Each structure stands twice: as C-alpha cells, then as structure tokens.
Amino acid sequence: MAVYTDVAADELADFLKQYDLGELLSYKGIAEGVENSNFLLHTSQGSFILTLYEKRVAKNDLPFFLALMTHLAEHGVNCPLPVKGRDGEALRELSGRPAAIITFLEGVWPRKPNAAHCAGVGEGLARMHLAGANFAIKRANALSVAGWRPLFDAAANRADEVQPGLRAFLATELDYLSSGIWPTNLPEGVIHADLFNDNVFFLGDKLSGIIDFTFACNDMLAYDVAICLNAWCFEPDHSFNVTKARAFLNAYGRVRKLTEAEEAALPLLARGAAIRFLLTRLVDWLNVPPGALVKPKDPLEYVRKLRFHQSVTSVRDYGLMPSGLVA
Ligand SMILES: Nc1ncnc2c1ncn2[C@@H]1O[C@H](COP(=O)(O)OP(=O)(O)OP(=O)(O)O)[C@@H](O)[C@H]1O
Numbered sequence: 001m002a003v004y005t006d007v008a009a010d011e012l013a014d015f016l017k018q019y020d021l022g023e024l025l026s027y028k029g030i031a032e033g034v035e036n037s038n039f040l041l042h043t044s045q046g047s048f049i050l051t052l053y054e055k056r057v058a059k060n061d062l063p064f065f066l067a068l069m070t071h072l073a074e075h076g077v078n079c080p081l082p083v084k085g086r087d088g089e090a091l092r093e094l095s096g097r098p099a100a101i102i103t104f105l106e107g108v109w110p111r112k113p114n115a116a117h118c119a120g121v122g123e124g125l126a127r128m129h130l131a132g133a134n135f136a137i138k139r140a141n142a143l144s145v146a147g148w149r150p151l152f153d154a155a156a157n158r159a160d161e162v163q164p165g166l167r168a169f170l171a172t173e174l175d176y177l178s179s180g181i182w183p184t185n186l187p188e189g190v191i192h193a194d195l196f197n198d199n200v201f202f203l204g205d206k207l208s209g210i211i212d213f214t215f216a217c218n219d220m221l222a223y224d225v226a227i228c229l230n231a232w233c234f235e236p237d238h239s240f241n242v243t244k245a246r247a248f249l250n251a252y253g254r255v256r257k258l259t260e261a262e263e264a265a266l267p268l269l270a271r272g273a274a275i276r277f278l279l280t281r282l283v284d285w286l287n288v289p290p291g292a293l294v295k296p297k298d299p300l301e302y303v304r305k306l307r308f309h310q311s312v313t314s315v316r317d318y319g320l321m322p323s324g325l326v327a
C-alpha cells in the first residue's frame with residue numbers, strides 16, 4: 001500500500017467513534033504497496049489496518065472483497081477480517097474515499113523468498129482456491145485480457161521513454177494474446193490475482209497469513225498459479241529459478257492437482273500474467289500523483305519475465321512433467 005489520501009488526526013478520531021475499538025493512541029501511513037492508502041492504527045484495543053480505497057478499486061466491488069475475507073477466514077484461510085462499526089457496517093467513507101478497517105495480521109513478508117517460501121505459497125494458494133469454491137458473490141476480472149488494451153492505450157505514447165522499443169514489444173504481445181488464443185474452458189473459481197511476496201506473511205518458513213484481496217475475482221484458477229510463477233519464481237536479476245517453481249507447483253498440486261489442460265495452458269497464462277503486471281506498472285510509473293507517498297514498481301522487471309515465458313515450450317520448463325509428475 002501507499003498513502004495517496006492523508007487523514008487528519010481529529011478526522012480519524014471522529015471516524016473511530018463509529019466503532020468499539022477504544023481510544024486512538026497513534027497511527028501512521030504505510031509506505032509499502034502501490035494501490036491504496038493504508039494506515040496502521042494503534043488503539044486501546046490493539047492494532048488495526050485502515051484502508052482508503054483508491055483509483056483502481058470500484059466502490060461497487062468493495063462488498064465482494066470484504067465478504068470474501070470473512071468467507072475465507074471461516075473456511076480456514078488466515079486472512080484479515082473486516083471490522084464492523086456499531087451499526088454493523090464495515091464499509092464507510094473517510095476523507096472522501098471509501099474506507100474500511102481490517103484486523104492486523106502477525107507475520108513478516110519475505111524480502112528474499114526461498115524455495116520453502118514458494119512451497120508455502122503453493123500450498124496456501126491451493127487451499128485458498130478450495131476455500132473459495134462455494135463463495136456466493138461473483139466479480140469478473142477487470143484486469144484480464146480485455147482489460148489490457150485500455151492500459152496499453154493509456155501508456156503507449158510514452159512507453160519508449162521507459163525503454164526504447166517497449167511500445168512495439170507490448171503491441172505485438174497484446175495482439176498475440178488477444179487473437180482468440182486466451183483459454184476459456186479451464187476450471188474457474190475465486191482467485192487472489194495479486195499474491196506477491198508483499199501480500200503473504202510468514203513466521204519463519206511457515207505461511208502465517210494472506211492479505212490484500214483488492215484484486216480478487218472469479219477467473220481461471222491456473223491464472224492465479226501463473227501470477228505466482230511470475231511473482232515468486234524469479235531471482236532479483238529476473239532470471240527464472242526452476243527450483244522455486246518446482247517447489248511452488250508441487251506444493252500446489254499436493255492440495256489441488258492441476259488438470260492436464262491447465263498444465264498445457266500455463267506458459268500462455270504466464271505470458272498474460274506478465275503483461276498484466278507490466279502494463280499496470282507502466283501506467284503507474286508514468287503517472288505518479290504529485291505528493292503521494294509511494295514507490296512505483298519497476299515495469300521493466302516484467303519485460304524480462306515475459307521474454308522468458310515467450311521462450312517456454314512446455315511446463316517442463318517450469319519444473320513439472322507434462323503428466324504432472326516431478327521432473
Ligand atoms: N491486515 C494486515 N495486517 C498487517 N499488516 C498489513 C495488513 N494489511 C496491510 N498490511 C501492511 O501494509 C502493506 C501494504 O498492504 P497491501 O499489500 O494490502 O497494499 P496495496 O496498496 O493494496 O499494495 P499492493 O497491491 O501493491 O500489494 C503490507 O505489505 C503490510 O505491511
């Protein structure tokens with residue numbers, strides 16, 4: 001998270017009067033993350049996270065995110081819980097933005113994920129997919145293949161300022177991915193859609209919790225797997241680490257086995273996931289709001305990752321035998 005919208009102390013104290021959270025002792029903006037404004041609150045009742053939802057979050061989607069966290073927590077996933085006010089509502093408004101308070105989760109996100117972390121994420125992701133199976137509310141993925149073109153259009157004119165040739169590279173890849181080859185018949189369910197290392201908490205090597213459901217939606221479960229391959233299985237120099245990928249995929253498969261069709265589609269899904277994050281990062285890189293407390297993420301990291309997926313011919317390259325057996 002970041003801080004785009006500031007909140008004054010007296011405004012926050014007033015806001016908290018709507019809750020049974022005791023007295024506000026201190027609060028501070030959280031610089032991490034890029035999407036929403038977040039604050040760590042200390043009250044006489046404990047620690048909480050206050051989120052003000054920003055540009056990419058549609059207000060109509062907020063009941064989905066809040067109900068999903070409650071549903072997942074009830075089905076064994078350790079994730080934050082929305083805190084309701086005295087009126088029974090979790091969602092309200094603060095400083096002109098939709099706002100909610102959620103419970104604070106203990107744990108630390110891994111700055112340098114190792115293969116054990118990747119295995120933890122694989123297991124955690126599969127458990128989340130199973131836990132989401134009977135969640136009643138639906139939300140389409142606004143950042144799937146149809147959502148990439150508008151992002152490209154918003155950034156295309158200045159893409160070459162970030163890297164010469166980037167515009168043409170993106171245009172070619174986007175044409176390919178939108179040419180009718182994007183899978184439509186793979187198993188679907190609730191996906192997290194942003195399960196990066198800063199959204200997964202660990203205590204030692206053990207996964208202790210999952211946060212940040214503001215991109216969660218209904219989509220292909222294997223697309224979530226592809227997002228994690230991108231987010232967890234590359235090194236700081238952006239080279240692919242097959243040991244981490246194998247650990248991740250095997251751990252996922254022990255809880256929810258990928259179908260053969262999902263395995264076959266993985267290289268394509270990974271290309272899609274790479275361009276999705278490349279494009280949102282590029283748009284954000286070119287549009288940092290003046291005065292915002294945010295460190296935009298590097299879009300070029302995803303050029304390298306995308307090139308790797310373009311070179312992949314089968315899931316063997318991700319450490320998995322096409323039959324699903326370990327390579
Ligand atoms: N429930 C929570 N418990 C403890 N810490 C939290 C919680 N929610 C958020 N944080 C802290 O705030 C940081 C940013 O949160 P989050 O990832 O939800 O923000 P975001 O703007 O949606 O970011 P991004 O989408 O870039 O990951 C986290 O890395 C974590 O340090």
Ligand SMILES: N[C@@H](CCO)C(=O)O
Nearest residue numbers: 034194196277281297
């Ligand atoms: N996790 C995303 C930011 C939030 O969408 C990224 O690393 O680009």
